Amino acid sequence: MTMPLERLTAGGFSIGLEAPLDHDWTPAGDQARRRDGRQFGEPDLRQHAELATLADRLGYRALWIRDVPLYDPSFGDAAQVFEVFSYLGYLAGVTRDILLGTAAVVLPIREPLLTLKSAASIQHLSGNRLLLGVASGDRPVEYPLFGRDFEGRGSTFREHVALLRDGAHGHLPEGMAVLPSTSAPLPLLVAGLAQQSPAWIGANMDGCLAYPGTPDDHQRRVAAWRAVAGSKPYSSFIHLDLAENADEPLQRWRFGFHGGRKALASELAALRAAGVDHVGLHLRRNVRPLDETLHEIAEYVLPQFHETQLTQTIR
Template sequence: MTISKLTSGPLTVGLELPLDNDWTQEGQRQRMLDKRPFGVPNLSEHQSLARLADELGFRALWIRDVPLYDPSFGDAAQVFDPLVYLGFLSGVTRNILLGTAAVVLPLRSPWIVRKSAASVQALSHDRLMLGVASGDRPSEYPLFGADYENRGQAFRHSVEILTGKQDSRLSPGQAILPDTRTPPLLSAGLSQQSPEWIGQHMSGWLAYPGTPEEHVHRVNLWRNVAGDKPYVSFIHLDYLNDPKAPRKRHRFGLQTGRDGLVRELEEMQSAGVNHVGLHFRRNQAQVDESLRLVAQDVLGVFHETN
């Protein structure tokens, strides 16, 4: 099953898209030459980089949901709609898991999300992990005709539809096609719910980035309400081609080399984290070079081999 593949190993390592380093000094220079707004990555190599990630053995590709580009936030994520994009990526990859982190449910028709997710699930041969969220950007809600204050209630209603608990509303013979296995649902944060509700209704938790020490408390909270369900987080990585480079922390992550990253992941594992997605927008080296180095230096330490 998808979730067991996510967690097979002492800890597994994936990637958060876009696979671009547009938040570096060189990336910003190139962005201005290309006349792209801040936070809009260069996607010219996205297909080849996704294939490379799959070939190198990274466990998952994670896609964020940014329905509206807002310069006050300055981040367009990977630009493409997450479920449309994962449908595309399902056709150019073979083994890597495909995850949303996370679809903002109150801004979307849950019946359409269900159909889109089922489509990706079928096209990818059961590789989808459907991360979901209530959203945290108030400026989006009026445009989409949604109520920001009631987004928690809308989130719960959407989850009921995604999990089939509202199927009694369908008339005889009606169905949401394709009829395929429901993908595992993972919540980004608490989505305006109690920890107990998230632990009961979700298959996993997408936790915000933090240090290993910060994850200890969060993992303990998760284990108390969800048992051994997966706990996932992310690291903004600047990977150096110097195995002994020390760990230097920055917002949401760190700059380091092989030894420092292995140590960081070992500490995340000890804290109870099951999967880590690496984010390369602060990475100073070319992303393809760093992907190859991380695969060579790190993946074999953690991923079980068949």
């Protein structure tokens, strides 16, 4: 059985997507949000399943889901709204091949045995497609609401990682177990440093989920990651607005850019050259219809990077 991390980096580089699959950060999307009475930062989820299955069929390598337990208007981002493990269970049922990643589960505010049980359940239900991204969290307001200590989250993070690593075998009375058991350790990818030292992160995590940046930014970050983690996967994200004109040049903004598919391919090639192993595309700023955008990238860009060419008919 091919492990999820091996699938993520098959061919040396891969491209995925970050949920929610909506373009609510565009002027038209914001207008629709107001019309529908949704909160600022709350996406339109009416087509989420349809777009997830389309991404799966078109050959995107992974679909990443954020963990935002509570909507806070001061942050203005509800992520994909659904509880992260519940949503992954649903997505496991409506997709077949695409990897399902969390970017990232905030470990210290969760009950660790239930985190393990939830993650192991997704791994079984999805056919071994889970990539468990984890973090210590960066929203102080959440911690007291969950009865957790914000200042001690680094120590709590290490404790939870240890439990996830050994399947809770060393944390339960004799004869007890968390089911379903996993045949292999859950793949753990870290977002940020999680209040740990780089050396600890490199030794104890299986991969990195890095903040968006330019190829030059990532070249420096990849070097730092390789120094402590060796060849373990390094992934990041791009906030993309794909222009209709394939030749439209790249115009950078914070976390990403606007440009045509040729500019996208050039940026991805530069990221690959910088040592990045996987990029998730974030489309909340994308003006064009998302199904149209997903088709264009799948037809013209994915085949330049993925090991296997598209075999499905792109309609």
